[in-house]
Amino acid sequence: MSTSPCVLIVDESDESREVLSELLERHGAVAVGTDRADKAAELTCEHRPDIIVFDVESDHSDCYDASRRLAVVAKSNETPVIMLGSVRRGNSGLPSGQFVAKPYHYGPLLRKIEGLLAAG
Numbered sequence: 001m002s003t004s005p006c007v008l009i010v011d012e013s014d015e016s017r018e019v020l021s022e023l024l025e026r027h028g029a030v031a032v033g034t035d036r037a038d039k040a041a042e043l044t045c046e047h048r049p050d051i052i053v054f055d056v057e058s059d060h061s062d063c064y065d066a067s068r069r070l071a072v073v074a075k076s077n078e079t080p081v082i083m084l085g086s087v088r089r090g091n092s093g094l095p096s097g098q099f100v101a102k103p104y105h106y107g108p109l110l111r112k113i114e115g116l117l118a119a120g
Helices: 014-026 035-046 060-076 105-117
Strands: 004-009 030-034 051-055 083-084 100-101
Touching: 004 014, 004 035, 014 030, 014 105, 030 035, 035 051, 035 060, 051 060, 051 105, 060 083, 083 105, 100 105
Parallel strands: 004 030, 004 051, 051 083, 083 100
Antiparallel strands: none
């Protein structure tokens, strides 16, 4: 990562956000994080991240409205989304191709992020 890409991390786990943020920053990225899924779309509009890492299990909104709002904003900005979760949630409205099952290891997740950033 050479041009300081921005990565939005949406995860209700403070520890997960902090570890991933630190790893990304060591690789030259700027990390923005929130523990609230309902803030993800707003932060995407504000920071225009190059990629979003979204723990789908942090969406406690009715009918996964936060996930749906994020999907609309991400698609309109052409921002790739990596979804983290223990099961695939087909009703979230997010693209299904970038799913990382939990529990996950940070090394492979970081490589997936770097790969998407390089492809973008």
